[in-house]
Amino acid sequence: MAKVVQERRPIRALEFFSGIGGLHYGFHLSGVLGEVVSSFDVNTVGNEVYRHNFNKDPNNVSILFSQFTSIDTLSAKDIDRYQANCWLMSPPCQPYTRGGKMLDDQDPRAKALLHLIDILPKLSQPPEYIFLENVLNFETSRSRIILLTQLDSLSYTVHECLLSPLQFGIANDRLRYYLMARRRSAGPSADPTTKYSERAMVHTRWPFEGEEVSYEPVELARVLEQGVDEMEEFRVPEKDLLKSFDFRFDIVRQTDRRTSAFTKAYGSRHFYKAGSILQTKQIDVTSYDFTNPSTLIPLGLRFFTPLEVARLHAFPVPPFGAQPDPPSEPEQPAEPRSFRQPTSPPYLEFPPTVTTIQRHRLLGNSLNCWVVGELLRCVLFKMKSEEVNEW
Numbered sequence: 001m002a003k004v005v006q007e008r009r010p011i012r013a014l015e016f017f018s019g020i021g022g023l024h025y026g027f028h029l030s031g032v033l034g035e036v037v038s039s040f041d042v043n044t045v046g047n048e049v050y051r052h053n054f055n056k057d058p059n060n061v062s063i064l065f066s067q068f069t070s071i072d073t074l075s076a077k078d079i080d081r082y083q084a085n086c087w088l089m090s091p092p093c094q095p096y097t098r099g100g101k102m103l104d105d106q107d108p109r110a111k112a113l114l115h116l117i118d119i120l121p122k123l124s125q126p127p128e129y130i131f132l133e134n135v136l137n138f139e140t141s142r143s144r145i146i147l148l149t150q151l152d153s154l155s156y157t158v159h160e161c162l163l164s165p166l167q168f169g170i171a172n173d174r175l176r177y178y179l180m181a182r183r184r185s186a187g188p189s190a191d192p193t194t195k196y197s198e199r200a201m202v203h204t205r206w207p208f209e210g211e212e213v214s215y216e217p218v219e220l221a222r223v224l225e226q227g228v229d230e231m232e233e234f235r236v237p238e239k240d241l242l243k244s245f246d247f248r249f250d251i252v253r254q255t256d257r258r259t260s261a262f263t264k265a266y267g268s269r270h271f272y273k274a275g276s277i278l279q280t281k282q283i284d285v286t287s288y289d290f291t292n293p294s295t296l297i298p299l300g301l302r303f304f305t306p307l308e309v310a311r312l313h314a315f316p317v318p319p320f321g322a323q324p325d326p327p328s329e330p331e332q333p334a335e336p337r338s339f340r341q342p343t344s345p346p347y348l349e350f351p352p353t354v355t356t357i358q359r360h361r362l363l364g365n366s367l368n369c370w371v372v373g374e375l376l377r378c379v380l381f382k383m384k385s386e387e388v389n390e391w
């Protein structure tokens with residue numbers, strides 16, 4: 001069986017746009033040898049959660065970057081000093097969403113990503129590995145073309161895909177764009193036909209080649225917390241329901257095996273296109289009259305709790321009564337595997353000062369750690385340095 005061959009020095013990763021550390025957890029789940037040596041984000045609440053769980057200060061604000069305000073203020077020298085050979089990044093998605101007006105590279109929120117792309121050739125040693133996560137639509141953006149053109153010029157081999165956690169056996173539909181790039185040891189190719197940017201292909205199957213795997217997600221009952229159905233804090237308020245004439249929101253039951261993507265708006269108690277709502281009563285009722293919202297009141301509708309969303313995003317959270325898994329093997333087979341709820345520390349825990357709304361917002365902004373771990377393990381860290389794009 002093919003292994004993630006550690007023919008290289010241990011990974012020293014930098015995590016840009018780190019939020020609550022979804023990429024850091026994904027890195028742990030990949031089982032690759034190495035560490036995330038530093039992280040960068042401007043969100044103070046996200047940074048507080050990150051510090052709480054990893055015991056590391058994002059940005060090293062007080063030590064190296066007393067001037068740090070934003071990723072686009074980092075110089076090549078600032079980055080060089082980490083001697084990192086891997087970049088993990090999940091830049092803001094608003095430039096590529098309809099809600100964010102789709103301004104793409106003209107959106108001020110794309111500036112930090114464009115700055116990092118620009119800095120790549122100025123580094124004394126560009127990273128050997130690059131991983132990027134973003135939303136659907138990034139694959140058709142100008143920002144992506146700018147990134148691919150730079151990666152081509154620096155001799156990276158690239159793989160791109162659009163995948164949902166459902167394809168990995170997780171009961172959450174969160175279709176996302178992922179890019180994995182490894183720098184070839186040979187210099188830039190003189191042959192323009194090998195330019196990836198000109199013949200790019202975005203994979204939508206998992207794995208990219210061979211037989212597609214199909215894992216059935218487990219029932220939602222497995223991720224639900226006990227004793228929250230009656231809690232006022234999570235109940236969908238009647239007055240909001242009554243105002244929701246003809247909002248066809250996504251109602252799911254504990255026997256279902258799918259939820260829709262949780263966005264950061266879920267934290268503001270939105271329930272239309274912001275994530276699924278759980279039906280806790282009259283569960284034999286499965287057809288809903290959204291034009292008569294008062295009929296929805298007896299269904300006992302409630303929001304998913306932050307812990308439940310964290311489980312659906314495959315963050316490691318303390319197990320339900322069972323013992324945690326032993327730490328993952330440093331070398332793991334590089335073939336797809338079926339999903340197992342991660343239960344090994346470091347866990348995702350929220351400091352008590354972080355409110356439920358803030359937790360939902362941070363989780364809505366984050367990503368699926370298992371999908372990241374699988375892509376790192378089976379694609380990025382499996383790529384050989386001489387490999388020409390051959391998937």
Ligand SMILES: C[S@@+](CC[C@H](N)C(=O)[O-])C[C@H]1O[C@@H](n2cnc3c(N)ncnc32)[C@H](O)[C@@H]1O
Pocket residue numbers: 017018019020021022023040041042043046069070071072090091092093109112362365366367
């Ligand atoms: C899509 S979220 C990434 C979330 C993260 N992957 C996680 O697991 O929580 C984008 C993040 O970029 C941060 N961000 C946006 N612009 C930034 C900038 N110029 N410098 C540093 N961080 C920035 C935001 O605060 C946000 O946390």
